[in-house]
Amino acid sequence: MVPHQIRLSLPVDSIDRLASVEEGEFVGAEPAHGPDHTDDRPTWLRRFGRLSRRRRLAWGGAALALALGSTAVTAQATGTWPFDKDRYCWGAWKQDSGPRLLGDAVLQRTDSERSGTASDVPSPDRPQGKCSVVMTSEVPDDHGGHTGTGTEQYGEEAGEAQETLTFESRVTVEFGPVPRKAAERRKWLAGFLDASAVPLPDGVPGVVAGNRGMVVLPKACDVDGRPSAVTLAGGETGDGHLGVVEMPFTVGSRSEVARLMLAVAEKGMKSVGCAPEEPYRVTSPVAATSGDADGVREDFTACRIPGQRFDVGKFGGLAVQRGPVTDRMQTCSLTLRSRGTAPTPAGQFVMVREPRLVALFHGLTGERAPGPDWRGKGELKAGHQVVRADCAGHPTVFFQQLDETLRAAARPSPERVFARSANEVAARIGCAAVAP
Amino acid sequence: MTDDTSAPEPSSAEAPVAPHAASAAAWPAPRPRPRWRQWQWWRRVLRGKPGAVLAAAVAGVLLGAGTMAWQTGAPPFFDEDACWGTLSEDDLEALPLGSEKIRAQELSPGDGVEVSGECRLTGDRYGRADWAVTFRVHTPGGDYGSEPNDWHEKFLASDMAPLGGELLGMTSPARAWLTLPQSCASGSSAGSDPPPTIVDVDTGGSGRYSGPEDDEMRRVLGRAVTRVANGTMDRLGCDGRFEDPGELPALTQAQDSRPEALCGIEGLNTPSSADEQLVLERRSGGGGPIRSCDLGYSDYDIDDVHLITVEHPGLARSLTHAVRGSGTRIESDDGDGTLGSARAAFEASCQTGPVVFMLSQGSVQLKPATARALFSEYVAAEAKRIGCGPLKMEIPAIG
Numbered sequence: 001m002v003p004h005q006i007r008l009s010l011p012v013d014s015i016d017r018l019a020s021v022e023e024g025e026f027v028g029a030e031p032a033h034g035p036d037h038t039d040d041r042p043t044w045l046r047r048f049g050r051l052s053r054r055r056r057l058a059w060g061g062a063a064l065a066l067a068l069g070s071t072a073v074t075a076q077a078t079g080t081w082p083f084d085k086d087r088y089c090w091g092a093w094k095q096d097s098g099p100r101l102l103g104d105a106v107l108q109r110t111d112s113e114r115s116g117t118a119s120d121v122p123s124p125d126r127p128q129g130k131c132s133v134v135m136t137s138e139v140p141d142d143h144g145g146h147t148g149t150g151t152e153q154y155g156e157e158a159g160e161a162q163e164t165l166t167f168e169s170r171v172t173v174e175f176g177p178v179p180r181k182a183a184e185r186r187k188w189l190a191g192f193l194d195a196s197a198v199p200l201p202d203g204v205p206g207v208v209a210g211n212r213g214m215v216v217l218p219k220a221c222d223v224d225g226r227p228s229a230v231t232l233a234g235g236e237t238g239d240g241h242l243g244v245v246e247m248p249f250t251v252g253s254r255s256e257v258a259r260l261m262l263a264v265a266e267k268g269m270k271s272v273g274c275a276p277e278e279p280y281r282v283t284s285p286v287a288a289t290s291g292d293a294d295g296v297r298e299d300f301t302a303c304r305i306p307g308q309r310f311d312v313g314k315f316g317g318l319a320v321q322r323g324p325v326t327d328r329m330q331t332c333s334l335t336l337r338s339r340g341t342a343p344t345p346a347g348q349f350v351m352v353r354e355p356r357l358v359a360l361f362h363g364l365t366g367e368r369a370p371g372p373d374w375r376g377k378g379e380l381k382a383g384h385q386v387v388r389a390d391c392a393g394h395p396t397v398f399f400q401q402l403d404e405t406l407r408a409a410a411r412p413s414p415e416r417v418f419a420r421s422a423n424e425v426a427a428r429i430g431c432a433a434v435a436p
Numbered sequence: 437m438t439d440d441t442s443a444p445e446p447s448s449a450e451a452p453v454a455p456h457a458a459s460a461a462a463w464p465a466p467r468p469r470p471r472w473r474q475w476q477w478w479r480r481v482l483r484g485k486p487g488a489v490l491a492a493a494v495a496g497v498l499l500g501a502g503t504m505a506w507q508t509g510a511p512p513f514f515d516e517d518a519c520w521g522t523l524s525e526d527d528l529e530a531l532p533l534g535s536e537k538i539r540a541q542e543l544s545p546g547d548g549v550e551v552s553g554e555c556r557l558t559g560d561r562y563g564r565a566d567w568a569v570t571f572r573v574h575t576p577g578g579d580y581g582s583e584p585n586d587w588h589e590k591f592l593a594s595d596m597a598p599l600g601g602e603l604l605g606m607t608s609p610a611r612a613w614l615t616l617p618q619s620c621a622s623g624s625s626a627g628s629d630p631p632p633t634i635v636d637v638d639t640g641g642s643g644r645y646s647g648p649e650d651d652e653m654r655r656v657l658g659r660a661v662t663r664v665a666n667g668t669m670d671r672l673g674c675d676g677r678f679e680d681p682g683e684l685p686a687l688t689q690a691q692d693s694r695p696e697a698l699c700g701i702e703g704l705n706t707p708s709s710a711d712e713q714l715v716l717e718r719r720s721g722g723g724g725p726i727r728s729c730d731l732g733y734s735d736y737d738i739d740d741v742h743l744i745t746v747e748h749p750g751l752a753r754s755l756t757h758a759v760r761g762s763g764t765r766i767e768s769d770d771g772d773g774t775l776g777s778a779r780a781a782f783e784a785s786c787q788t789g790p791v792v793f794m795l796s797q798g799s800v801q802l803k804p805a806t807a808r809a810l811f812s813e814y815v816a817a818e819a820k821r822i823g824c825g826p827l828k829m830e831i832p833a834i835g
Contacts, residue, residue, distance in 0.1 A: 254619070285620065304785060
């Protein structure tokens with residue numbers, strides 16, 4: 001056997017470094033030399049390897065600084081510096097987190113500004129609060145200034161005036177118990193149990209639309225027996241040569257609006273100290289119901305609920321929105337529409353069986369039957385009617401409210417319209433009639 | 437020139453008793469091969485300035501690919517899971533495809549304007565290479581006349597059970613389906629209650645079930661469509677993901693009918709004009725917006741008469757082709773319908789929206805008078821059950 005021979009051929013100036021090379025040790029970029037050839041690694045690598053450790057650190061540090069610096073410059077240019085995101089609503093919402101309103105793309109419009117305001121964060125002593133995000137932008141108005149009511153930049157000459165359109169979009173979130181007074185509560189219900197909103201999935205009690213939503217918080221957050229809720233409302237106005245005009249506005253997809261609400265709910269509940277062990281989470285898709293509000297005239301039945309019969313004659317401007325129709329809730333809303341303003345609620349019919357939604361009517365149903373031969377407890381007034389009764393084992397609330405136009409239009413009368421509608425819905429969900 | 441550091445083998449004649457001891461004494465322990473050796477290939481490639489540029493280019497490509505992969509969530513160097521990345525090895529193994537290599541032919545959704553896709557999996561079950569499990573993403577009844585019209589008879593049959601929870605869909609030991617959310621479907625949702633886009637799976641099974649493995653297959657298919665639906669929503673950029681189905685209602689079996697209450701519906705009986713009695717029936721279980729019942733004239737068959745009530749508005753609209761099909765018009769203030777030779781369908785307007793009641797027949801058909809009577813009774817009884825009554829229908833006598 002022939003011992004394997006190792007011949008070394010070393011450049012003279014590296015003999016002192018060879019002593020530090022131990023068996024099998026790879027010493028970074030040290031010139032490790034082969035048995036029978038000179039080092040012919042690339043020049044740049046060779047030169048780097050020959051530097052002292054300190055100089056290698058210096059070069060390495062310089063490279064790192066360059067990399068970080070270019071990141072910073074890029075971030076600055078695109079507005080995405082990672083350590084500087086704005087937060088809104090007591091930190092619950094983060095800039096650029098998804099919804100268009102919080103995004104950065106929307107700020108690219110000329111003269112756009114976004115700002116947030118918030119009351120004190122809810123606390124155990126004061127378990128309520130309000131926060132909002134407002135975005136304003138100005139755009140030159142191409143439509144000329146013949147009415148002279150917009151913002152004008154140069155004199156009054158109609159032909160030469162340069163006007164700007166100002167848009168303001170805002171999202172307002174409120175956290176706290178539902179209104180105590182009955183009339184205020186009914187107004188709140190008209191706004192937030194509107195039929196354009198669909199139920200949240202995954203057992204979260206609440207409803208959501210593109211520009212509005214409401215989540216009822218768990219019983220632990222009740223105040224004086226009234227449930228607490230988080231509500232979200234969005235809107236946009238344009239101010240131009242037509243004056244201030246309310247425009248249709250979408251905060252985001254229903255899933256996004258749901259997440260915005262739940263983020264504030266979680267923050268608020270934690271601050272108040274009533275947060276549940278399992279936080280509210282929505283992961284399933286939000287199922288939409290059908291279509292838009294339809295205009296109605298003359299003698300019509302609202303929302304396919306036999307009994308919801310109104311005769312408005314030639315009165316235009318009324319629209320009907322059919323809401324979700326399930327075992328746990330059913331909503332029908334009538335609204336007054338006119339150009340340039342947001343639709344105003346004119347009437348609604350509601351059935352809820354979901355326990356936390358039933359709690360929204362706490363204090364409205366009273367202790368007595370609404371009338372002779374009625375089941376359950378409630379009251380019948382010209383402008384509003386309500387009854388809470390057991391329905392196939394679950395407390396169920398039927399509720400209706402009508403403005404003056406609809407009170408006059410109800411056939412045969414507001415109370416009979418309510419009675420028949422409640423019975424028809426009761427039959428649909430498989431429970432006994434509530435009204436005679 | 438590469439280095440040759442291997443020591444020569446001891447010759448077979450020597451047979452040393454302690455080879456390590458022998459070699460340790462003779463030679464120094466071999467040096468572990470220094471790692472710089474691996475540079476040998478690199479050093480040739482990276483020599484000089486071109487080498488530096490190449491190194492930078494390769495690093496850039498890897499970085500870019502890595503970034504892109506991170507964004508799309510799919511490593512670019514590995515094969516995607518089957519059916520546009522939705523079914524893992526475990527999912528595939530559970531399907532009735534056999535144990536040999538499973539092949540997938542795919543047309544993934546989102547590649548065109550319409551939301552439609554197909555994934556055909558074939559294996560060697562029972563030694564037959566043509567056994568297939570097919571997943572489809574499509575809109576039954578969405579494009580009037582573009583698809584065969586038997587989706588409802590197959591997928592809404594009485595062996596189906598609802599998946600429950602937030603899932604609008606059903607499963608059986610042979611097939612399963614699940615609707616995608618309306619906001620995720622293609623933009624062609626004209627009007628209210630558009631027919632939903634559906635993800636379904638068909639194993640080609642027969643419909644006769646016997647054992648616990650059938651129960652398990654329902655769960656497997658239910659999970660599989662949920663996975664494919666979630667992957668489809670991912671691919672389409674839609675919000676939300678479905679959870680796996682929970683507990684299913686019991687798998688229903690065929691049973692003897694009660695003559696005065698077919699399908700458990702009081703007052704629904706085989707009309708006196710019928711030649712034969714319907715004696716065997718199977719009803720779908722678990723409630724939900726779709727109820728169906730299959731009936732047969734003999735003790736061993738339930739393929740003669742099928743009754744379906746579809747309370748989901750979008751699925752009811754997907755039956756427009758049946759409601760407006762060829763046959764005698766059904767007159768009613770409360771809706772629209774048609775009575776044909778093999779099928780009768782009526783659409784009523786109820787609180788939930790459109791509701792379709794349907795009767796379809798197999799090869800042995802009822803006399804027209806019998807079909808008329810049975811269908812009228814069925815619609816009246818079902819309308820009452822779902823709180824949409826009373827419905828008055830007039831079906832004119834034929835001929």
